[in-house]
Amino acid sequence: MNSFFGNIALADQMSRPSQKKPIFPVDDALRKYLVKYGREVNLPVTYRDLQRFTYTVPLKDKKGNDTSWEKVSYDMREWEFLRENLVRIYAILKTEGDMSFSKHLDVARIDFCYFGNSQPFRIRIVNKFNDNYDHYYIKQADASRVYGLELEHLLSPNRMTYFTNNATLIEEHIPGIPGDIFINEYLNNSNTNLIRLAKEFVKFNERCFVQLLGDMRSYNFVVNITPDIEDVQYRIRAIDFDQQSYEGRKNLYLPQFFKDNRPFVDIVQKHLDQSSIAQYQTEERTMMTFRLVSARYRMKELLDIMSGDQISKPEKLEQLKRELGEHFQNPAYFSKSKTMGQLVKRQLKQTLQKNLLLVPKMKNRQDD
Incomplete structure (x- = not known):
């Protein structure tokens, strides 16, 4: 995986999402999935x-x-x-x-x-x-957003409540402190556990990249604070799914690159070493793998539909294929994708394949 510290130093300020993303209609195949x-x-x-x-x-x-x-x-x-x-x-x-x-x-x-x-x-x-x-x-009702909501529901620790009706989408409110408000009003609070917050930002960063969920600037996610034994736990939740696998720049799928998120990145740099970061990334990928396996038939159905849908522009698809290929040093693998849905499928396999190989062993241990 990437070096979190190295990317912090770069802080790519050129990573800005498109000003206006088109609304992609929900096609018949996705509609049947939603009905089912x-x-x-x-x-x-x-x-x-x-x-x-x-x-x-x-x-x-x-x-x-x-x-x-x-x-x-x-x-x-x-x-x-x-x-x-x-x-x-x-x-x-x-x-x-x-x-x-x-x-x-x-x-x-x-x-x-x-x-x-x-x-x-x-x-x-x-x-x-x-x-x-x-x-x-x-x-x-935007197909990109629907795919994002479903992937979040199936792969993240969060359950999503939403409904569609033709061109209308209904979403439950996701409670939490908006990231930009958290930065301004909570981050420097003496009661804030910066180490646990840094750990959660690393995990959130990993989830977004694995799912190819983009544009997680601070006002597009919330922070939940849960009292725990002698302290608190944090969870960062995405609340905006418009940029599900639409953009062409890889860095737009990594929250660590957004200027708005720099205060979160700074606490990662201050409180975590590269070994701890790698540990938390592996923990998150492991949990995502368990969720993927437990919902494998539904996931396959969703990804097959997504693979046949057009939810981005050809030039963005080509750019993301190239940048992911360079990132993983495997350009031939990603170059075969003909749609963003196919690219998401390959991204999941690329990032979770090591964990997928361990799932049968983990399951056997649990059965014992």
């Missing part, structure tokens, strides 16, 4: 319905700073239709459509994000009894 695994459901509200707002008001954060979100307003007839049916969608996400718990729920606010590829709507659901609230998102 319960991801495609009938929804009472579509993305297009939410676009019929009358005006917007900029939203500010708690400190009065501008955000990328705007509060949207609708005429009364539209609002009544949306209120009832957005609560229904929340019930589909949380209780498989059981509406018996929905009488005390209401829509407190609908926000629109003009920034980014998917231009999502954020729905705030409030409990009228105690004012507790929750969120979910309605977005355009």
